Amino acid sequence: MTANQPKPLLPVVNRPIMEHVLRLLKRHGLTETVVTVQFLAALVRSYFGDGDELGMRLHYATEDLPLGTAGSVKNAADKLRDDRFLVISGDALTDIDLSDMIRFHRENSALVTIGLTRVPNPLEFGIIIVDDQGRVQRFLEKPTWGQVFSDTVNTGIYVMEPEVLDEVAAGEAVDWSSDIFPRLLKRGAPIYGYVSDCYWEDVGTHESYMKAQADALSGRVDLDIGGFEMSPGIWVGEGAAVDPDAVLKGPLLIGDYVKIEAGAELREYTVLGSNAVVREGAFLHRAVVHDNVYIGPGVNLRGCVIGKNTDLMTGARIEENAVVGDECVIEAEAYVSSGVKVYPFKTVEAGAVVNTSVIWESRGQRSLFGPRGVSGLVNVEITPELCVRLASAYATTLKKGDTVITSRDSSRAARALKRAVISALTAGAIDVLDLEAMPLPVARFHTSRRPASGGIALRTTSGDPQSVDIVFMDSRGADLSPASQRKLERVFSRQEFRRAFPGEIGELSFPARAVEDYAQELLRYVDMTGVNDMKVVVDCAGGTSSLVLPTLLGRLGVEVLTVNARLDSASPTETLAERRRDLQRLSELVGSSRASFGVRFDPVGERIALVDEMGQLISEERALLVVLDLVAAERRRGRVALPVTTTRVAEQVCRFHGVQVEWTSTSLDALTTAAARPYMIFAGDGRGGFIVPEFGPTVDGLAVFLRLLGLVARTRLTLSQIDARIPEAKLLKRTVPTPWATKGAVMRSVIEAAEGFRLDTTDGVRVVGEDGRWALILPAASEPATDLWAEAHDFDTAQAFLDRWARIVERAAGT
Numbered sequence: 001m002t003a004n005q006p007k008p009l010l011p012v013v014n015r016p017i018m019e020h021v022l023r024l025l026k027r028h029g030l031t032e033t034v035v036t037v038q039f040l041a042a043l044v045r046s047y048f049g050d051g052d053e054l055g056m057r058l059h060y061a062t063e064d065l066p067l068g069t070a071g072s073v074k075n076a077a078d079k080l081r082d083d084r085f086l087v088i089s090g091d092a093l094t095d096i097d098l099s100d101m102i103r104f105h106r107e108n109s110a111l112v113t114i115g116l117t118r119v120p121n122p123l124e125f126g127i128i129i130v131d132d133q134g135r136v137q138r139f140l141e142k143p144t145w146g147q148v149f150s151d152t153v154n155t156g157i158y159v160m161e162p163e164v165l166d167e168v169a170a171g172e173a174v175d176w177s178s179d180i181f182p183r184l185l186k187r188g189a190p191i192y193g194y195v196s197d198c199y200w201e202d203v204g205t206h207e208s209y210m211k212a213q214a215d216a217l218s219g220r221v222d223l224d225i226g227g228f229e230m231s232p233g234i235w236v237g238e239g240a241a242v243d244p245d246a247v248l249k250g251p252l253l254i255g256d257y258v259k260i261e262a263g264a265e266l267r268e269y270t271v272l273g274s275n276a277v278v279r280e281g282a283f284l285h286r287a288v289v290h291d292n293v294y295i296g297p298g299v300n301l302r303g304c305v306i307g308k309n310t311d312l313m314t315g316a317r318i319e320e321n322a323v324v325g326d327e328c329v330i331e332a333e334a335y336v337s338s339g340v341k342v343y344p345f346k347t348v349e350a351g352a353v354v355n356t357s358v359i360w361e362s363r364g365q366r367s368l369f370g371p372r373g374v375s376g377l378v379n380v381e382i383t384p385e386l387c388v389r390l391a392s393a394y395a396t397t398l399k400k401g402d403t404v405i406t407s408r409d410s411s412r413a414a415r416a417l418k419r420a421v422i423s424a425l426t427a428g429a430i431d432v433l434d435l436e437a438m439p440l441p442v443a444r445f446h447t448s449r450r451p452a453s454g455g456i457a458l459r460t461t462s463g464d465p466q467s468v469d470i471v472f473m474d475s476r477g478a479d480l481s482p483a484s485q486r487k488l489e490r491v492f493s494r495q496e497f498r499r500a501f502p503g504e505i506g507e508l509s510f511p512a513r514a515v516e517d518y519a520q521e522l523l524r525y526v527d528m529t530g531v532n533d534m535k536v537v538v539d540c541a542g543g544t545s546s547l548v549l550p551t552l553l554g555r556l557g558v559e560v561l562t563v564n565a566r567l568d569s570a571s572p573t574e575t576l577a578e579r580r581r582d583l584q585r586l587s588e589l590v591g592s593s594r595a596s597f598g599v600r601f602d603p604v605g606e607r608i609a610l611v612d613e614m615g616q617l618i619s620e621e622r623a624l625l626v627v628l629d630l631v632a633a634e635r636r637r638g639r640v641a642l643p644v645t646t647t648r649v650a651e652q653v654c655r656f657h658g659v660q661v662e663w664t665s666t667s668l669d670a671l672t673t674a675a676a677r678p679y680m681i682f683a684g685d686g687r688g689g690f691i692v693p694e695f696g697p698t699v700d701g702l703a704v705f706l707r708l709l710g711l712v713a714r715t716r717l718t719l720s721q722i723d724a725r726i727p728e729a730k731l732l733k734r735t736v737p738t739p740w741a742t743k744g745a746v747m748r749s750v751i752e753a754a755e756g757f758r759l760d761t762t763d764g765v766r767v768v769g770e771d772g773r774w775a776l777i778l779p780a781a782s783e784p785a786t787d788l789w790a791e792a793h794d795f796d797t798a799q800a801f802l803d804r805w806a807r808i809v810e811r812a813a814g815t
Helices: 017-027 041-048 068-074 098-107 162-167 176-187 206-218 386-398 413-428 440-449 482-494 514-525 549-554 574-593 618-636 647-654 666-675 701-714 719-727 741-752 795-813
Strands: 032-037 059-060 084-085 092-094 113-117 126-130 136-141 152-159 191-195 200-201 228-231 234-236 252-254 268-274 282-286 300-302 374-377 403-409 431-436 454-460 468-473 535-539 559-563 596-601 609-610 639-643 660-664 680-684 731-737 758-760 765-768 774-779 785-791
Touching: 017 041, 017 092, 032 041, 032 386, 041 059, 041 152, 041 162, 068 176, 068 468, 068 559, 084 098, 092 152, 092 206, 098 113, 098 152, 098 191, 098 374, 098 647, 113 176, 126 252, 152 162, 152 191, 152 200, 176 191, 200 206, 252 374, 268 282, 386 454, 386 468, 386 482, 386 609, 403 413, 403 440, 413 431, 413 468, 431 440, 440 454, 440 468, 440 514, 454 758, 468 701, 514 549, 514 701, 535 574, 549 559, 559 574, 574 596, 596 701, 609 618, 609 701, 618 639, 618 647, 618 680, 618 701, 618 719, 639 666, 647 660, 666 680, 731 795, 741 765, 741 774, 741 795, 774 795, 785 795
Parallel strands: 032 059, 113 191, 234 252, 252 268, 282 300, 403 431, 403 454, 535 559, 535 596, 639 660, 639 680
Antiparallel strands: 084 152, 092 200, 113 152, 126 136, 126 152, 228 234, 374 468, 454 468, 596 609, 731 785, 758 765, 765 774, 774 785
16 A cells, blocks of 8 residues: 555555644644655655645654654754644554543653553554653563553654754654654663553554554544544535435445445445545445445445455455555455555456465456467456447547447357447547458458558357357458557556547448458468369358358369358357367368368368368378478478477478578567568468468458468368478477566576577577577466476477476476
8 A cells, every 4th residue: 555655644544643633733733844755756846735635834853864753853953943843653543532632741841752652552662661650661662572660652642842852963863762762761761651541553564554443433543533423423525426226324435525335335445545436236245435436336445445446346255354556446356365465556457366465466366468369258357348448548649530340259248248349439539340250361351451550359269168269360460569559558557538529420330242352352362273183172160260161162163062151150269179069071072072171260260270181180280391392382482480399390391491580489479470571481380371462461261261262272282291291390399387576586597507508599598509409488468377498309308408407497387
């Protein structure tokens, strides 16, 4: 709570602790006040100014370095020399009778009078023993239980004569309790203790902060609680709108201009700051909520603190003793466990379960953008509300009147969520061209070819029918760059959404001939000579590629056996077992039909799996090499783009055909950016994704299928023969669990251990030995893990090299 603000400004019943202290001083006629400031001093000065609003005169004494409790007062000595003065902490809550304490000091002719109170646990305070007349006999600062000799503790409130300042060295860190008072006591100076039975709470822990709020609402401390007491124990601030069907059970405080909807329930000891919004179904009990907080529908808050300008989205749950700092976003259905601290400016993603404090990480659990876009469980993590916010943020990053292409796969969930996306885009003054159900490559093509500024596609997560991915595209049809993702994420987390005026609402239209335009353009760019006598087997996987293939293949005269060529809205993706079953069936069909090869599209037509003419499945890594060999053999010049995780056998293949390799990072954005450069003839990611640069810089399963038809038709070799002539790769991979906080230390350790090796830092750290063996150490972007790859001339050497670097990572990560 004090990471970005000084503790005296923390609100207790919606007023800073220091304001309560100043009001106490004024009640006792102490209107001339010096405020000593150090940490974030400008915030204190800005809030209180010269004290005129409180009817006081405030002066400020600033410390460049912390000077201690006595040193800070000495720093203000020029304003304290004229008369006796009172010292009081700006971060302790009290209603002590200062007038009576000053009377006690004056009647005893004391040099110093120390305000004392009795507490059940004195371990965190300085304990003091006084005699029957109140004279101090003994001090001990913050004792252990074995040293406790009293329950009477120092409150940090002192009445002093000005000559006591002569005992404090200027410009040095000096403390009253541990330095000055023991010295004066030893000298026999008249130091007295004023024992008060009034309220005093040192607000130094989360527990004491919560206790202070409850005590204020219960009347245990005499404070001025702003607002109108609507009913016993229920205070409501100016301009607050509370629905009659909201449930309120005091004592509780509702700040100025708060909005509480019907069905919300506020229970005992809840404090709502100004401008807070509490939506229907929210439940708050002993929750302290600072200013400008949005509490979404169904949010559950118990015994927690929520910092200012924070958004709690639908169904979020914050448990006992948790603290969420200022300007955080707790997304829908997120769960923050008991005792967890979420530091300011963090985001906890939808559906995340946070069991450890979020301190250095920018997000709780996961990033908003993952390798597949924004992903999550349908109607749990990815809700219509979330889609609206995401699309609103995306619209805000564009100009009014821009056009966005939208599309989806065949699933019902994607269809429902896309409607929310379209509503938000048009409400943000964006025109929408909706392709409805369409393969993702076709959506990317129209985003790049039409006058569009970007696109949004919704698809079921591969292998997980319960989840959905939201893919955001730029004007090239490629996934948003990391910089654009961060820009969208900033708008999304702050909810700074642009809304159109009624006359600016965007238009929704449905372009005609979307499939025909794509097919015509693809056939214009891809060489299809010699394909007339080809026979292939195609598995559409019940996906949207079945909408395009008839138009494409109908113009080629290719003999095609097509399976699963229908849209399956109930099962828009397959499990791993179903995928294996269908690939086995594809293999059998290719072998029995004597086809040249078989191909299986993913449900959105973006990636492919290959089966050779013998009916053997070609692995994703080998498929990359086979297609690369075909392209390079025909072109005999140019460049190919490959991620650094690709086997270096690819270099041998390219070198044999006179083609150069450009290595990229593992991000899809880096690969598509490289594919758009001049002289690029091929790009692939090794996971079934291929790019046909002459047609477009994005992954396109349909385009590579057509290109593969032409390449195989014109070569004298079959796929199995090409595969057989390519050397076997000796590439191994391993993942090592790595806490987020140690990832930097891990990479530093890798660099230190790599002395004597050649280093490549295209992505992560690639360590290259003299014999050509190499290892790549790459922190996972969205998981607490480090990925490692190793390759050598034989598997034993590769395994030993991988083990070596894995041990270095494990040691640095503490795993």
